[in-house]
Amino acid sequence: MALLKTVGLCKYFGGLKAVNHVDMEVQQGQVFGIIGPNGAGKTTFFNLCAGTIPATEGEIWFDGKNITGYRPHMAAKTGIARTFQNIQLFQNTTVLENVAVGFHIHTNTNMLDAVLGNARQKNTEKEIYEKGAALLERLELGQYKDTLAKNLPYGIQRKVEIARALAISPKILLLDEPAAGMNPNETHELLLFVKKLNAEGLTVVVIEHDLKFIMNVCDHIMVLNYGQKLCEGNAQEIQNNKQVQEAYFGKRAGLGGTEG
Numbered sequence: 001m002a003l004l005k006t007v008g009l010c011k012y013f014g015g016l017k018a019v020n021h022v023d024m025e026v027q028q029g030q031v032f033g034i035i036g037p038n039g040a041g042k043t044t045f046f047n048l049c050a051g052t053i054p055a056t057e058g059e060i061w062f063d064g065k066n067i068t069g070y071r072p073h074m075a076a077k078t079g080i081a082r083t084f085q086n087i088q089l090f091q092n093t094t095v096l097e098n099v100a101v102g103f104h105i106h107t108n109t110n111m112l113d114a115v116l117g118n119a120r121q122k123n124t125e126k127e128i129y130e131k132g133a134a135l136l137e138r139l140e141l142g143q144y145k146d147t148l149a150k151n152l153p154y155g156i157q158r159k160v161e162i163a164r165a166l167a168i169s170p171k172i173l174l175l176d177e178p179a180a181g182m183n184p185n186e187t188h189e190l191l192l193f194v195k196k197l198n199a200e201g202l203t204v205v206v207i208e209h210d211l212k213f214i215m216n217v218c219d220h221i222m223v224l225n226y227g228q229k230l231c232e233g234n235a236q237e238i239q240n241n242k243q244v245q246e247a248y249f250g251k252r253a254g255l256g257g258t259e260g
Contacts (some may be wrong), residue, residue: 102167155186
C-alpha cells in the first residue's frame, strides 16, 4: 500500500489547469522526486497534498486514509510535514525556539494555560525544549541551538527549517526546492542530510530544479509538464526519456550524468 497516493488530482484556477488529473504513489521508505519545467504545477501539487489549497477534483490518500479536503494542521497531525521554497524561519528567535514551534502541534495545552502560565504549561514547555535540543543534536545542529536564525549561513537555515518540520514526528516529509539558492558545497551537504534522514526511515518527497541533486538522491522520479504527469521512473529512465529532454530543452538531448 502506498504511503501517499493521489488519484485524478486536479487544481483549476479559472481556465488554468495548474494540476490536471495527476496520479501518484509514494511508497514507504522512498525518496521520491518531482521535477518539471517552470510552471509545470509542482508547487501547486505539493500545496494540494499538504492541504494548503483545496483540490478541484480527485482524491488524496495518506497511510490508507482519504485526507482530501484536510487543512494544513489536519494534514500535519496525520504525519505530513513540508518546507517551502522561501525559508520561513522566525529570524529573530533562536534555532531551538524555531524548532520548538513544531512540537506544539502534539501538545494538550490551551490558550488559558498559556495566559495563566500554570504548571501544565511550564512542564509542557520544558519537555518541548528538551525534545528540541535532542532533535538538534541528532541532526548535528546542536551547536546552533542558541543562535538567532538570521545569523545562520543559508545552508544551515535550510537544515533548521527541515528540523522544525521533523518536530511534528512526520511519516513523510515534503521538501519544496530545498537546494534553491545554495552553493555547490551547501547543496552537497543537503544531499547527504536528506540521505541520512531517509536512512533513518523517513519517507521524503522532493521538488527540485537542480537535476543533479534529484538524480543522486531519489529512488523514483515523476515528471510534470503543463500540470500533467509526463512520465515517471528511476533516474536512468528519466534521463533517457526523450519527452523529458524535449520538455526541458526542446530538441536538445541530455539531462546530465549522475555521481552514483
